[in-house]
Amino acid sequence: MGALVVFYVVRTELIFLFINDNVWPESQTPQRAYAFNHILVVFLIGIYDVALATTIKLTAGWVFDRKRIENLQAIQLKTELQFLKAQIQPHFFFNTLNNLYALTLEKSPQAPEVVLKLSEIMEYVLYDAKEPKVKLLNEIIYIQNYIDLERLRYGNRLSVQVNIQGNIEDHMITPLLFLPFIENCFKHGAIENNELNVLIAFEVTQKNVLIFSVINNYNVGTQNKKKHGIGNENVLRRLELLYRDNFTLVIKTEEQNYIVTLSIQL
Secondary structure, eight states: OHHHHHHHHHHHHHHHHHTOSOSOTTSSSOOOTTOHHHHHHHHHHHHHHHHHHHHHHHHHHHHHHHHHHHHHHHHHHHHHHHHHHHHHHHHHHHHHHHHHHHHHHTTOTTHHHHHHHHHHHHHHHHTGGGSSOEEHHHHHHHHHHHHHHHHHHHGGGEEEEEEEESOOTTOEEOTTSSHHHHHHHHHHBSOSSSOEEEEEEEEEOTTSEEEEEEEEEBOHHHHTSOOOSSHHHHHHHHHHHHHTTSEEEEEEEETTEEEEEEEEEO
8 A cells, every 4th residue: 555655646746747737647637636536546557557567477477487397397207217218228138148147057059149139239228229219110120139039048938929010110119118018928928837929019000009019828826926127017107208198008818828918109
């Protein structure tokens, strides 16, 4: 209230001294200063000006805060994705080095080929997989190299079939997204006393939907054991962060087959 009184006095006196004797030039008839009607109009103008200035200030502050929050969320998202991706790489190399160690104990002639395959995989992980998106074809080649390593280890006990349908060459995908599902085939599959049969499929539909599926037979006993590591939870979290509602993930078992189906809108 005091501010409005000061505003009225200053405005009236400045108009009277520097502009016109008529302190209310907007009126159709001359008006005296400090008359009730004049005071009321100036107060209303002051309230309007204050409200307008306050609205502009609050709006600007809201926009600034919203942008700041969005930037913080983007930084947090990027940091979390980097953390999740970093979890996958040591996990994979740890398993592969264990495989290589087993071959060296057996003095297997396949050990040099494992080292070569491992170097190709490391090159992909250290360079290509740093990008937010990679070519789908390169990701499939990376997975094929991993399968080749497992094939060298398990020999005739392993049967893997990879089916590819649709145009995969023109599409990009988040790197290191499918490998945990494929690793699970070898961690929990029926490989100890029986053959391990794995069917992997990549299909890009005409609506640019990527359908990835992997099916493997498994030992029932391994499903009841506590699972260590990152596995499916890691992939699910990355999918939620990157694709939100543009994916579906279904994991189920049917007649001692473990089935994973992942659909992503590209």
